[in-house]
Amino acid sequence: MKILELVFKSEQHKIRTMKLNYTNQNLQEAETKALMNRIVALEMFKKDGINLYATPVAARYSESKSYPIFDESKIPA
Numbered sequence: 304m305k306i307l308e309l310v311f312k313s314e315q316h317k318i319r320t321m322k323l324n325y326t327n328q329n330l331q332e333a334e335t336k337a338l339m340n341r342i343v344a345l346e347m348f349k350k351d352g353i354n355l356y357a358t359p360v361a362a363r364y365s366e367s368k369s370y371p372i373f374d375e376s377k378i379p380a
Contacts, residue, residue, distance in 0.1 A: 305364045309339055311356040319355050328364070335362045 307326040311319045321342075339359035342348075348355040 305366055308361075308363050308365055309335075309342070309359070310361040310363075311339070311343070312358040312360050314354045314357045318360065321356065330362070332362075 304324065305326075305328055307323045307330070309321040309323070311321065313319055336359060339362065342356055343354075343359065346354055
């Protein structure tokens, strides 16, 4: 599954990453920047009065794969 990673810089210049599952897999640069700017404008992620997502830095897709070591979930009890 592809995961959308939105990378921001906080007001304290720390890098913060927002990871989203089940997103559009065909986002373009302009629309992604616009969406990230909307997140910044909402200022809804604050801690101790500091905006944690203050400046858009990057956006990327990453893939998550699982490699099972064992799985006993289907063994009858």
